[in-house]
Amino acid sequence: MEQPLLIEQGIVYQGGYYGDASGTTGDLRRQVLDEVEVRELLIDHVGHRCCWGSRPARTWKIHAIEDCNVYVGTLETFTEERDTVVEKELYSGGSVEGKDKGPETGIWELDLRSEFPVLFVPYKESRLRIPHSETIEKCSGCDGQGNTVCPTCNADQDPGFYKEGQMTQCTTCYGRGLIAHKDGSDTICLHCKGNGKLPCATCESRGLIKCQTCQGVGSLLTWKVAVVRWRTRSTRKVNATSGAASVPDDVFHRAKGVQLCNNQAYQCTPAYFADSYFLNKFSSEVIAERPSIPTTARMICERHTISVVPVTRVTMTDRNRSFSFYIIGNDREVYMKDYYPSRFCWGLCPCLEWLKL
Incomplete structure (x- = not known):
């Protein structure tokens, strides 16, 4: 161009x-x-x-x-850099534009002529979704289950293993189920209803919580994005x-x-x-x-330039x-x-x- x-x-x-x-x-x-x-x-x-x-x-x-x-010498090198990043979102069903719809486009095969900037601009970045790069993958946070072990009542359990019905001591009656009064009488603790224990505040003693990565879906839709950066790298030298x-x-x-x-x-x-x-020597050094x-x-x-700047002391x-x-x-x-x-x-x-x- x-x-x-x-x-x-x-x-x-x-x-x-x-x-x-x-x-x-x-x-x-x-x-x-x-x-x-x-x-x-x-x-x-x-x-x-x-x-x-x-x-x-x-x-x-x-x-x-x-x-x-x-004398001021400059060398401006205008480059184009392409890299890929993977983006994800919850998969809620629907068609996927994967490799079965066509070959995945190589990063240097993408046509970015409409995005190409004027030569020697300091910096410009564009992002483009790579065609046919979509895939459905199992959520790594929960291994596709949609739930993870509760970190409160099952904190010491190995991954994939958990216990249901774990209870915690009532902080109001300290596990007695009764509240003591100054006259020596006791009444039933209303907080735990006399049980002395409460279900886990995080998971209601289920032992599992909804996976925060996939929000309980278990699957993620992933695709590749091409990140293209144009920049001018400058070398400057003064004599x-x-x-x-x-x-x-x-x-x-x-x-x-x-x-x-x-x-x-x-x-x-x-x-x-x-x-x-x-x-000639100065130009070679630049x-x-x-x-x-x-x-x-x-x-x-x-682009290579050499200029002379008038200076009076x-x-x-x-x-x-x-x-x-x-x-x-x-x-x-x-x-x-x-x-x-x-x-x-x-x-x-x-x-x-x-x-x-």
Whole structure:
């Protein structure tokens, strides 16, 4: 089934490359930001943080602006997994669609084209009753008898053996059958009617109770259900310079960059770049980390992308103090890991939740 090619991160670049890990460039120019743009981005970022002051963003000196572009590689493996489970219900009579009506359909012979999702969806599950898989089986809970031994009055009996008429001592008269009064007289215990014993409260001393599995029917109707799961198993890898090493990988995976390759095939092989040994090696490393496929699953398709995410590291100083932040991706998102010099909260406001992002 033909599926549309999905491009999730940035745009596909058809020219030269950003270069190798040392930072040389090809036909594609780096992201260029002047001091005015850098300061405006930081002021906007600070303005969305409760209890953050804007003075450092407005007045501190921009000491350095460094390019720290990051390469992001992904391999998405789209798989289909099929498994069977057995479901049961009480059998109350009627026809059964078993193997006498036709051969049971194999799990990989089921036609699920109407259920097939768009390629590379994160997860989808479908359940389908397998034709001609119904059977009638004897209830294992009661061996088809419909009753089980009472656990109260026949607790020590072996399976299949029980005693009827088992009685318990009356808790009102303690087995006397009489109730003693302060004047020395006795009256018949109304609870046990003077017998001193009571029938089993669980089974009325029958010794048997109705099987809870089959509700006394003794038989169950069983059938097989095919459980089909489509999922995308992802391998992600980031190559960052030392200047961007403190930024979590997830930040780069969320950022929009420029795609240097986007290959889709049944099974992807490493991409080839005629003028970049580094990118060839990086692509091979991503492919080498392909996730393992369970024996109950099959591979449908793979997609391999390599993107370069523009990253600018900015350092600002004021006398002997300094702090750094990053401008990441085509959308120029500001990321600041820990320190900003003008914060006025002490754990009492929501801004600490933003700091965890």
